[in-house]
Amino acid sequence: MDPEEFRRAGHAVVDWIADYWETVGQRPVTSQDPPGAVAAALPAGPTEQGEPVEAVLADLDRIVAPRLTHWQHPGFFGYFPANTSGPSVLGDLVSSGLGVQGMLWATGPACTELETVMLDWLADLLDLPKRFRSTGPGGGVIQDSASSAALVATLGALHRASKGRWRTDGVDRRYRAYASTQGHSSIEKAARMAGLGADGVRAIEVDPATQAMRPAALRAAIEADLAAGVVPAIVVATIGTTSTTAVDPVAEIGEICAEHGVWLHVDAAYAGSAAVCPELRWSHAGVEYADSYCFDPHKWLLTGFDCDAFWVADRGELIEALTVMPEYLRNAATESGVVIDYRDWQVPLGRRFRALKLWFVLRWYGVEGLRAHIRSGVALADRFAARVAADDRFELAAPHPFSLVCFRLRAGDEASAELLRRVNTTGRVLLTHTRIEGRYALRLAVGSPLTTEHHVDEAWHLLSTEADALLSD
Structure with missing residues (x-):
């Protein structure tokens, strides 16, 4: 595909x-x-001769x-x-076109520096x-997901807790x-990957009303482990839990971590985005205690x-924990000590050059x-x-900040589960579920830039209509 062919295919x-x-x-x-439909529609192998992009797009329409x-x-x-969004897709397209490998500053100076600034x-x-800025002791990096951020934070925490012995x-x-x-669940996976074993994570009870971590229970767990000769390495506080978007009391948790010298990682994968609005920054009270923090612009x-924004308060600790330098990667810029090597x-x-799509998005939309x-x-x-609160058939199951x-x-649970099944079967909406204090609950998460009042009202109409039919059966 020469540049002119690429231009034509790209437009298509x-x-x-x-x-x-x-x-x-x-x-x-x-x-x-049913499962297997896509596999059954694909040919047994690739074509002998190349095909035009129109043929591929036709099968994209027909099969995928x-x-x-x-x-x-x-x-x-x-x-x-x-x-x-459009700007994000265009940024990804440019990233793919450039094909930059940004493992070192030397292999992509602009790739590294744009990411640092973003x-x-x-x-x-x-x-x-302020300590999360690259101009201070810390700095930020783009991980693929909050799961990777949790693993990296856990490795940094183990390095600190073991005084480098790990x-x-x-x-x-x-x-x-x-x-x-x-x-x-990524917290448990990170602990297993880091070698802490099946009991490497201690689950701390939550307040039944808010679903947020109870600091007193955390303190008791840490003190019990210390008494048993177990070293507390990392506490993960969550801003916007997956199940209900509960907000842990980060300030109180941070004080406990500071008292015992335990690494505090704040996982704000979903709700971190809310902090772009000053009126929603209450959710981030106490983040100044964090040794690391992440949220997902994606x-x-x-x-x-994939685009998870991850910061550390002390980049030196992280680099010391993770750096490995084979001879074939040595270069003058790295040896100078004045550049960042995100590897x-x-x-x-x-x-990848992930910062490009972030740059495109920030510039296109702007802060407002x-x-x-x-x-x-x-x-x-x-x-x-x-709508839910005004309908006697329904009840809100958790706060919705x-x-x-x-x-x-x-x-009850069976009726709620059946309602979810019926509504999702219509093909007009997709909701998911969770359990809160053991009871079944439906989840409706808004986020698409295409979603309007009309679509939310349609979802409520479907739920209300199906509830009528279900409760009258």
Whole structure:
């Protein structure tokens, strides 16, 4: 494919994406076909001769698009938003076209420096502590996801807790990680990957009313472990838990961590985006105690997956924990000590030029555009929650500080589960579920830039209509 062929094919692909966005709301949110349908529709092997891009796009229309779960659909209210935008897609296209390998400053100076500046921009936008800036002792880096951020934070914490011995001796004694019972599954996975074993994470009980971690329970767990000869290594506090968007009391947790010298990682994967709005920064009270912090612009900040923004208060600790320098990577810039080599801030060596899509998004929308997007999601969730609260058949199952609403039928778990099944079967919306204090609850998460009051009202109409039919059966 020469440049002129690429130009023609590229126009066709961009047109296809634009058409998809224009019509995605007319499609069923989820595929109606059984497992194996895509595999059965594909040929047994590649063609002997090359095909034009039009043939590929035709099969994209015929085979792939009808069998997707459409995360960009305005009726997609499942899980958490994972939304992209035009500027993000264009930034990714440029990144792919450049094909930069940004493992070292020397292998991509602009790749490294743009990322450093973008993370400083984001830290300013969220009003994070000054020590997270690259101009101070810390700094930021783009990880692929909050799961990787949790693993990197755990490795940094183990390095500190062992006074560097884990690099040479491995996990030479028992260390512990702590998170609430509502903490993300990636915390347990990170502990296992770091060698802490199946009991490496102690789950801390939450307040039943708020679903937030109880600091007194954390303190008791740490003191019990110390008495048993177990070394507390890391506490993960969550701002916006996956199940209900509960906000842990970070300030109180941070004081306990500071008292015992335990690394505090704050996971704000979903709700971190809310802090672009000054009126929602209450959720970040206490972040000044954090040794590391992350959030996902690829969830609620219009940046396509994968893009997790991760900061550390002391980059020296992280680099010391993770750096490995083979001879073939040695270079004058690294030896000078004046550049950042992001390979030392993550698990893999290689890295894409992810900062480009973030740069495109921040410049296209600006601060006010991003705030408008977040405020719209919160307002739409409030609109839906008001419908629930006003209907005697339903009840709100948890507080809804951001753009997730958890609710249920008062008729009980079986009725709520059946309601979810019926509504999702319509193809107009997709909701997911959770359990809160053992009881079944439906989750409606707003986040798509395509979602309007009309789509939220349609979701409520579907729920109300199906509830009528269900409760009258």
